[in-house]
Amino acid sequence: MKKRKLKGYVLPTIYLLILGVMAFGITFLSRNLLERGQEEDKYYNYSMSVFDEQEESQESTENKETPTNTDMIEKPFSNDSVSIAKEFYQKDDTEENQQKALIYYENTYMPNTGILYECDKEFEILAMYDGIVKEIKTDEILGSVIKIEHNEKLTTIYYTAGEVQVKTGDIVKKGNILAKSGQSKLQTTKKQTLLLETYWNGTLTNPNSVIGKNMTDLN
Numbered sequence: 001m002k003k004r005k006l007k008g009y010v011l012p013t014i015y016l017l018i019l020g021v022m023a024f025g026i027t028f029l030s031r032n033l034l035e036r037g038q039e040e041d042k043y044y045n046y047s048m049s050v051f052d053e054q055e056e057s058q059e060s061t062e063n064k065e066t067p068t069n070t071d072m073i074e075k076p077f078s079n080d081s082v083s084i085a086k087e088f089y090q091k092d093d094t095e096e097n098q099q100k101a102l103i104y105y106e107n108t109y110m111p112n113t114g115i116l117y118e119c120d121k122e123f124e125i126l127a128m129y130d131g132i133v134k135e136i137k138t139d140e141i142l143g144s145v146i147k148i149e150h151n152e153k154l155t156t157i158y159y160t161a162g163e164v165q166v167k168t169g170d171i172v173k174k175g176n177i178l179a180k181s182g183q184s185k186l187q188t189t190k191k192q193t194l195l196l197e198t199y200w201n202g203t204l205t206n207p208n209s210v211i212g213k214n215m216t217d218l219n
Contacts, residue, residue: 071214074174076158076196077181079123085188086116088206104187105141114159114197115207118190125158125179125194127172129215136168142195143182148172153218154210155202159195160184 089101089111102109103116131150139145144161162182166172181192198207200218210218 070174071216073129073154073210073213073215074126075211076126076128076156076194077117077123078126079119079121081121082117082119082123082194083190084115085118085190085193086112088112088115088208090206105185113204114157114195116186116188117194117196118188119181119192120190122162122192123181123194124177125161125181127174127176127178128156128211129154129174131156131172133166133168133170133172133178136164136166141185143184144179146178148178151215153201154215155199157197157199159197160186160193162192 086103087097087101089098093101098111101112103112104110125146127148129150131148131154133146134149134155135145135147137145139159142159144164146158146161146164146166148156148158150156158178160182161179163180164178165180166176166178172178181194183191184193184195186193186195196207198205198210200210
C-alpha cells in the first residue's frame with residue numbers, strides 16, 4: 001500500500017487557523033466581560049447617584065428651617081393675655097366706633113391718638129422694629145414715655161411704661177425689651193396698660209396699619 005504524505009504547507013495552515021479561532025474567541029470573551037463590567041458600573045453609579053440624591057434631599061429637609069420675616073413690623077408685646085381697651089380714633093369712622101375710641105379723663109372725653117392696650121398682669125413692652133431710642137421722659141398722666149425712631153419713615157412712641165430698661169441713644173433690635181407695662185390715670189378696666197402711637201412719614205397713623213406689615217411694602 002502506498003503511503004500518502006501531506007504537503008508541507010498544510011500543517012502550518014491548520015495551525016494558523018487554530019490560532020485565529022483561539023484569538024477570536026479570546027477577543028470575543030474579553031469584550032463581553034468588559035461590556036458586562038461597564039453595565040454593572042453604570043448601574044452601580046446610577047444607583048449610588050439615586051441614593052445620594054435621596055440622602056441629600058432628606059438632609060436638606062431635616063436641616064431646613066422655617067424662614068423668619070425680619071422685615072415685618074411686630075406688635076409691641078408677646079403676652080397673649082393683652083387686649084385692646086381703646087382703638088385708634090379715626091375721623092372717617094362710624095359714630096359708634098368713634099365713641100368707642102374716646103378716652104375719658106377728669107370728666108373730659110379725648111380722641112385716642114393710638115391704641116390703648118390693657119392686661120390684668122404686668123407684661124413686657126417690646127420694640128416693634130429695629131431702631132434707636134431718641135427720647136425718654138415722664139408724663140404726669142401717661143407715666144414713662146419712650147420714643148423710638150426706626151428709620152426716616154417709622155417712629156413709635158410707648159406711653160404708660162413702668163420700669164424702663166433702655167436709655168436714650170440705645171440701639172434696639174425688633175423684639176428687644178424696652179420696659180415693663182405700667183399704670184396710668186386713664187380709665188381702663190385692667191391695671192396694666194400700654195398706649196402705643198405710630199407715626200408714618202411724620203403723620204400720626206393707626207398702629208394697626210403698620211403692625212404685621214412688611215416695612216418694604218408700606219408707602
